[in-house]
Amino acid sequence: MLWFFFCIAVLLLGYFIYGKIVEKIFVINPNKHTPAYTMADGVDYVPMSKTKIWLIQLLNIAGTGPIFGPILGALYGPVAMLWIVLGCIFAGAVHDYMCGMLSVRNGGASMPYLTGKYLGTPIKTFINILAVVLLVLVGVVFVASPAQLMSTITMDIFGNGGGISVDNAEAVGTAASNTAATALGMTKETILLAWTAIIFIYYIVATLLPIDKIIGRIYPVFGALLLFMSIGMMYGLVSNHLGTGSVSFFGSIDGLSVDKFFSNLQPKGDLPIWPLLLLTITCGALSGFHATQTPLMARCAMNESEGRFIFYGAMIAEGIIALIWCAVGMSFYPDLTTLQDAIAAGSPSKVVYDSSIYFLGAIGGVFAVLGVVVLPITSGDTAFRAARLIIAEFFNLEQRTLLKRLWIAIPLFVIGFIVSKVDFQILWRYFSWANQTVAMVMLWTAAGYLYRYRKFHWICTLPAIIMSAACYTFLAYNQIGFGLDYQLSVYIGIGLAILTTIAFFLFVKRERIAGDPDALVVDSKVDFGNRS
Template identity: 45%
Template structure:
């Protein structure tokens, strides 16, 4: 229990300390007009209040990641706590804040456009592919998981999973084409209240129910996975949402288009990632406290992590209240799935230069995406989850490198994003080298050494290209460009 409570306390404290430093390092400008005000269009660029932006951001980024990931991460024991705490504070929240604020400084541009601007134009095509791959996987995962959760609480034979999936697609299709303040602004605050009530209820029962909550000690700081799966790099892909997730880089720009002041950034981006970390801590603690590693592994293997969610809710809250609380979990993937489709439509439309100003144009981009996603729902969920996790963390590395390049050009402390970028890049490289989905070399001294060399080489190329960029464009020009009048925003050239 000490590790659980201490970890949550550290997460909250980090918001007021390290989060404040990250904000100061970015150098916000409260007088600077935001895209929501300068480019207001009544559809995507719509000024909304800070509290509503925070709720939308939380539901956008949460999904089932901070629940399913920690549940499966609990198989490694209390080591999962450490990754959630440190990853969230020093990697995930920094990543979310930087991408959200850089997007806000660049017309609410999405990650492919930001990568093109700060990493080079050739990167735009690569990042577009990765972003769209990630989003279609995320969207599909967040169709399948709420369908399974809803099916688990319905009486047997009431309705099939396929019918539930179809209804979710209908909901997504309607919501995707509505203005953001109607599709998200009206519904998400209600979803957020349901989420917080169910999460607090689970946490409260863990603390008051007499459950034995494992602590992180020298004895428990070891690999407790029942099948011996190595902590590195597996844990850092299993627990992504709740620690660091590239999916968030596809969502923060959506909210950057509705913020009305740069001072909102720490609450909306850094703060909501900290909140997600707290949710992840609660579910990791629930999985560790209620099940031993073998039992937890068997439940997951027999279905998906949704089966664990169902059992946790019933065991902690009873069948009636627990069933209601599952609704609080269902809203997570529903909201993130909707946001994923909305972001995917925007990125694809921008890439193909299809202006989204009429319903036929919106449907022309949206419907093919839904068809592809529907086909993917027939693929084994565990396989989808593994591909999602890999694409997710690759995108996180890209987001951190964009943040690093931005800070270098602004002559600010870039180590805050470069250090987690290097660590996650090494994890991504090792995953490709060791996993059967990649080269299948396994975790051997050779693969670790090769991974180190490849990571070092990639970081050198990144740094070398950055120095060339600095020689072409002086840091002073970037500082001056931040003071440009608002008409420059319309060229998507706020910083360059």
């Protein structure tokens, strides 16, 4: 457990130390009026307290990714936690902070607008399409996973006559009797369909209503469930380790050696750690989905000085959630093969359900699972909302009128319903690639802003180069892409990343600071007026 707590400590230090460095490089302007006031519309631009925004931001960005991804990443052993920590501090949190603050600086603009402004129109057109595709995939994926968990809870409750009994972790979620459920005319398929419909209906309502009417009011309740889940699972890990000594990361974590640390780098021949780890663990370390969500909260922030707490801080919190579930994945089962079998039998949702019940008992386990359920639900609703706003921004359609919102929302949900019929495993692969590709573009966008205004751009450029190589390699190697030889794919990925870097420095032009009202120089005493 020492490695686990060490990783959490490093994440917290990252917020206070590196987060402050990033803030200084960006240079905030506390005197500038934010879009929450200058563009207030009562629907999407609504001033809210930084605490509430932080909670909504965390729930928006933390979907299934920081849970399912780390569980899958646990197949690589303790090194997965290393990626969560380093990725979160130096890539993910920087990505979220820069996206949020650039959105604040540009009237709450969405990521495609920012990309067009700092990288050029052709990239804006590409990212407009890719962002909407990603958001639809996210919405669909984040319907399926909570619906599966809720249907499992429902079947167990009715199957056992109103209660859940646990004899051992293997039996939970798979051996419950369905007698009572059958008597009520419920089958697993009908319950799953019912929960899918309920979640879709909630998404429609949350997408159309003003952000403070549903999202701003019920998210504190969801936040309480999230807090219970996080603290509860951490308590379960620690108490089980101290009480029985049975918690071990495929062996004794206390005696972690270099050999053991890197022992599972390639658990399967078709799952090499590069680049699969970087695309398997996404939301807990770095996620392009966050770039589609962060502008929603940038439209509600009341002061630029709140940016580090809201954007960088929420990502660090998500990294802690990812560490918890990565530790669960590595410690709940006795060995790698058992974890692989559990995932194959019921996807990561089986690991979530079984471990929650085992660590926290029947009642506590159900509340922990509900804490997991709210994450994809609170990301799915804002995914469709963000897709609506991106499309509206692209076609310059006002969104104050409900009818205008319906013109975009209805086709989106129809497409989402059609896509939901695709196999979940295939959807997840496409989601992973699209997600990290959007993250790559957002990092290049932030690097373009910093380079253009002569700030220290390498805090974004270096992670952008690394993610470029990872995304290109994945596309060349994986079967959803070109299915090429692995070694050739690595060379292609690195080569394309180098070409992308060269193109960046060739086409992004530096501006004369004094001649651009959008620029803030490093000297914080200089103020260019209302627009920074």
